[in-house]
Amino acid sequence: MNVLLIYLNHLLEMGGLKDVKLGRGCPSICHLLFAHDLYVFGQRKKVSVIGLVIMATLFLHELKYYLTTYTVHQMSVDLKRGETLPIHINMTFPSLPCDVLSVDAIDMSGKHEVDLDTNIWKLRINQNGDIIGTEYISDLVEKEHTAHKHDGDKEHHESEKAHTHSFDQDAENMIKNVKQAMARGEGCRVFGILDVQRVAGNFHISVHGLNIFVAQQIFEGSSHVNVSHMIHDLSFGPKYPGIHNPLDGTVRILRDTSGTFKYYIKIVPTEYRYLSKDVLPTNQFSVTEYFVPMNEYDRTWPAVYFLYDLSPITVTIKEERRSFLHFITRLCAVLGGTFALTGMLDRWMYRLLESFTKSSSRSILR
Known part of the structure; x- marks a missing residue:
């Protein structure tokens, strides 16, 4: 009986319930069932917490990805004339x-x-x-x-x-x-x-x-x-x-x-279009040194010479943001996949613990 109580209390500790202690007043079978359920609950609780942490992390990542702008580059013929550089x-x-x-x-x-x-x-x-x-x-x-x-x-x-x-x-x-x-x-x-x-x-x-x-x-x-x-x-x-x-x-x-x-500098006329529709005319350049x-x-x-020439092509850089529908689609896919994976791991762990506790209890009752 002492061996059984020790084993049951050990199951409670592994399940995260260290403050719960079983004594001789409870029947052995009752002890076994109670400890088994608490132990399984404690292990499955850990899986759920890990799943929630993963989902929260992925949600924040997707939110940052949605709020971050990206740039699109376009090229066209430079039509500017008579301006200063x-x-x-x-x-x-x-x-x-x-x-x-x-x-x-x-x-x-x-x-x-x-x-x-x-x-x-x-x-x-x-x-x-x-x-x-x-x-x-x-x-x-x-x-x-x-x-x-x-x-x-x-x-x-x-x-x-x-x-x-x-x-x-x-x-x-x-x-x-x-x-x-x-x-x-x-x-x-x-x-x-x-x-x-x-x-x-x-x-x-x-x-x-x-x-x-x-x-x-x-x-x-x-x-x-x-x-x-x-x-x-x-x-x-x-x-x-x-x-x-x-x-x-x-x-x-x-x-x-x-x-x-x-x-020797090659200047490329550039327009930067912000998300707010403001346009910033400027220039990029590449250089070769001699x-x-x-x-x-x-x-x-x-002397120090800077010899420059202008490209006939203008580069337009536009800031854009991903659509809200795209954000919702990715969010549902990520959170749904994490939820499904967490549920699958929970079922596997339950079956594993179930088989482990059954074999252990049989050996003790003998």
């Missing part, structure tokens, strides 16, 4: 002071824009990358490129002045200031927006704005111009969800050499 730039030149850097833009028609009617700023930075001053680039470019706005007689006059090395006081002060800045390890951060014509062209950041003799006095040759740079951001329009600009985060550091970096080393005999000066 915004170019967002944010770059750092750790080895060149702001006084020597200029931003130029040239399109395929041959138009050369030096003093661009845009917002371009330059920040002076020290060796640690901390900002130590601000300068608006248009003032410097206008000053350094005055020689580009002349007729033939003035060009001849400027040539004579250059050959006689008759530098004025401003040029001498500039040479002195730039050399001091370079000795301190001063760099420059250039950022802003260029608005150019919507045709193929290029823009570049270089020391081309300097008079060639001033540049020679500062750098003592083109091979000593270090155009190491970091591209924090380069885009051709506002950003939309999921956009990837391949040049963001690009770092190019030159140690014992100099040269010209050329980035580096041309410089030697002491080259007559050109190092």
Whole structure:
């Protein structure tokens, strides 16, 4: 009898009813039936709880899937004409002071824009990358490129002045200031927006704005111009969800050499249509990089070129959401399948426990 009570109490504990204890006052058969039912109930209860947890998890997953939007891509011929192309730039030149850097833009028609009617700023930075001053680039470019706005007689006059090395006081002060800045390890951060014509062209950041003799006095040759740079951001329009600009985060550091970096960019006009029907016109692009080393005999000066061309195809990206009927159909399929599977497991467990308890009770009663 003691063995039977021990076995029955063990069944109760396995069924999750540890607080229920059987004593000698209950007949053995009654004990057996009661313990068997409680044990089976406890095991089947676990299956039901697991099934409910699975159904709740799948419900939340389906709800998230329904609420999440997806995008559809379409392509068509680009019909835009006469619009401008915004170019967002944010770059750092750790080895060149702001006084020597200029931003130029040239399109395929041959138009050369030096003093661009845009917002371009330059920040002076020290060796640690901390900002130590601000300068608006248009003032410097206008000053350094005055020689580009002349007729033939003035060009001849400027040539004579250059050959006689008759530098004025401003040029001498500039040479002195730039050399001091370079000795301190001063760099420059250039950022802003260029608005150019919507045709193929290029823009570049270089020391081309300097008079060639001033540049020679500062750098003592083109091979000593270090155009190491970091591209924090380069885009051709506002950003939309999921956009990837391949040049963001690009770092190019030159140690014992100099040269010209050329980035060949293919721009793809893009329209992003939000779920709210708002349309965001922008551009994507792909890029190929090329580096041309410089030697002491080259007559050109190092620079960072961005040569761009536009694709004739427009990509339209549309946000869409799945239909509510689709959500209900998937939800019924998932929950119904889980319910059916849980019921099948419950029946299998009941039969397994039934056969196990019957064989155990027979061996004890003998």
